[in-house]
Amino acid sequence: MxxxxxxxxxxxxxxxxxxxxxxxxxxxxxxxxxxxxxxxxxxxxxxxxxxxxxxxxxxxxxxxxxxxxxxxxxxxxxxxxxxxxxxxxxxxxxxxxxxxxxxxxxxxxxxxxxxxxxxxxxxxxxxxxxxxxxxxxxxxxxxxxxxxxxxxxxxxxxxxxxxxxxxxxxxxxxxxxxxxxxxxxxxxxxxxxLIDVPGEQTLDASDLKFVLRAMGSFATIGYAKADASKVKSLSRLIIRSFENEGLYLDVNIEAALYGLVAIHGPPEALKAKEIFEALNELTRRIRGKQIFRGFYPDPREREVEVVTLLSGIYESRSIEEIVMTAKKYAVEFMRAKEEAEIKKRELLSGLPDFDDIYP
Ligand code: GDP
Structure with missing residues (x-):
């Protein structure tokens, strides 16, 4: 890629x-x-x-x-x-x-x-x-x-x-x-x-492109990592990556159209049952229901790492706050400008032409 x-x-x-x-x-x-x-x-x-x-x-x-x-x-x-x-x-x-x-x-x-x-x-x-x-x-x-x-x-x-x-x-x-x-x-x-890595259940460039081709909407990355020996529930770790604490933008994940999840770690830690439990949970939660996934068992790894990408999102508190603050500011600024104009007109109305007073 x-x-x-x-x-x-x-x-x-x-x-x-x-x-x-x-x-x-x-x-x-x-x-x-x-x-x-x-x-x-x-x-x-x-x-x-x-x-x-x-x-x-x-x-x-x-x-x-x-x-x-x-x-x-x-x-x-x-x-x-x-x-x-x-x-x-x-x-x-x-x-x-x-x-x-x-x-x-x-x-x-x-x-x-x-x-x-x-x-x-x-x-x-x-x-x-x-x-x-x-x-x-x-x-x-x-x-x-x-x-x-x-x-x-x-x-x-x-x-x-x-x-x-x-x-x-x-x-x-x-x-x-x-x-x-x-x-x-x-x-x-x-x-x-992790894109285009050879393997059976890996992600390729077309998966990533599919997820990112989303009409100018927002996408957010999520992340979770833990020492493989300390992971009590892999599905919980995966879910954490796309819940608010794991995401880099406050979004309503339910509003997402697409999701992509890459899971990397020692083979014995990547338990299929738990992975599918978490992926089913994500599919259930997001509106678009389209999830792409990649598994990367790596015997040299000691940590489990989950990288998530959610896209096609129009509902985000961070973004809404910015847009609403800017709108409110623009309205208040225009009002202040109009009021200043009115004040100026009121103040100066009725002022005689001083050319007549000082001939
Ligand atoms: P520009 O050179 O005119 O495009 O202005 P900057 O790149 O300095 O943009 C300023 C904005 O970017 C600020 O509102 C900061 O919040 C943010 N910003 C500036 N530098 C950094 C940086 O190194 N990292 C991050 N994450 N944000 C930055």
């Missing part, structure tokens, strides 16, 4: 940089020259500066309208670079990594996604983004709402990772981001590593 990772903006290129560390094919796109130079693992020829004529390599200061404009202006350059570095052969999926709350990633990713869908009609385009922390305030929330709206019209799936859910209390923000970025890469990498 050939997956290409394109990071957009600071958050997106930092995540992409970790994908490069674990040998994925990666590109980085940003409006900030400094942020591009700061990357460690993506080779310089795979870093693309955009919007230089607009912001002179200084970034867009969390303004997604500028981010969108920067990507639009330099889209021919970006697409040429992608074509020359990636080619057109056998691309199964583009993962676009970005932060929902910023400017370059939030504004630029939907523009790039649309161009990729046109240029690579066979490939999936999946947005893989981090949702802003609540304490960041209103601007990132509005940026996220705008970006959710735009992406949902162009990509196949949106895998949103809620920074609020993954941040551990006590961590400062940069530590928290670094840990979250590693977690995101580990999960996606471990899922992709």
């Amino acid at each position: 050939r997956a290409i990772i394109i990071g957009v903006g600071q958050c997106g290129t930092k995540i992409a940089d970790i994908f490069a560390l674990v040998d994925f094919e990666v590109l980085a796109v940003n409006t900030s020259r400094g942020d591009l130079e700061y990357l460690k693992h993506i080779p310089p020829e795979r870093r693309i500066l955009i919007g230089e004529s607009l912001v002179g390599g200084k970034g867009v200061n969390a303004n997604p309208v500028l981010g969108r404009e920067a990507m639009k202006r330099d889209l021919p350059l970006v697409m040429r670079k992608i074509a020359s570095l990636v080619g057109y052969e056998d691309v199964d999926v583009f993962f676009l990594t970005f932060g929902f709350g910023g400017g370059t990633g939030a504004g630029g990713t939907p523009v790039l996604a649309e161009a990729l869908k046109e240029e690579y009609p066979e490939a999936l385009v999946v947005a893989l983004g981090a949702l802003p922390l609540k304490e960041e305030g209103i601007r990132p929330t509005i940026n996220a709402a705008i970006t959710i709206d735009k992406l949902s019209k162009v990509v196949d799936s949106i895998i949103a990772i809620d920074n609020n859910k993954l941040k551990e209390s006590g961590d400062d923000i940069s530590q928290a981001y670094e840990k979250i970025n590693y977690t995101i890469v580990e999960r996606i990498a471990s899922l992709l590593a």
